[in-house]
Amino acid sequence: MQTIDGRLYATRAELSERAGYKGEATLRNLWADRESNGHPPARRIDRALYWDLEAWERWHTEYRRKRNGVDYSGNADEELLPAAQAKVLGISVSAVSHYRDNPPPGWPAPAREEKLESGRMREYRTRRQLWEYADSGPRAGVAGRTPATGPDPKVALAAEALAAEPGRKAGETAAALAEQHGGGLSTWKRAVTEARRQG
Incomplete structure (x- = not known):
């Protein structure tokens, strides 16, 4: 990084690392598409591009928020049951249930637990906890997302679709998911491939 006029500037490689992307391809694509996505301008120093950090x-952060499928509305301190947690994150309730026993990296501890008659614990999390989790790294089908940064709702949906129709071809499953949920076919193909790998 370099300090220019009292402000920190970073290279594409440094930005990729800070954002949790593998390599620079995602940021190259975002830069190439800057007219439509509002990417900030760069400064050329010697032969490298630098951005105001x-x-x-x-x-x-705003770009990711627009694309991650998370609902940022409501009272930040409201404690939510698993079904509402799933709705806020744009993932399935089964994914949230799965996190109880196999939490992904960064999954927040419950804000409160309540013991049910069955002896099982009901976990509450606040909207604020879920928003912070969603903002902690690339997720929700953003290109270049690293699996270690958090759950990908598209992979969870693909896993559900594969479980519902195990004999269906991967391409057909991806096409059905794209039609049902929107988004590009290639994105859903990657999600189906990842769901099969994890399954």
Whole structure:
């Protein structure tokens, strides 16, 4: 990083690392599409491009939020049951249930637990906890997402679709998911492939 006029500037490689992407391909694509996505301008120093770190991180957070399928409305301190947690994150209730025994990296501890008559514990999490989790790394089908940063709702949906119709071809499953939930076919193909790998 370099300090220019009292502000920190970072290279594409440094931005990729801070954002949790593998390699620079995702940021190259975002830069190439800057006219439509509002990517901040760069400064050329010698032969490298540098971006104002603060401005870029603010833009990237908003860019990710627009694409991650998370509902940022409501009272941040409201404690939610698993079904509502899933709705906020845009994932299935079964994914949230699965996290009880196999939490992904960064999954927040319950804000409160309540013991049911069955002896099982009901876990409550606040909207704030879920928003922070969603914002902690690339997720929700964003290109270049690293699996270690959090659950991908598209992979969870693909796993459900594969379980519902195990004999269906991967391409057909991906096409059905794209039609049902929107998004590109190639994105859903990657989600189906990842769901099969994890399954």
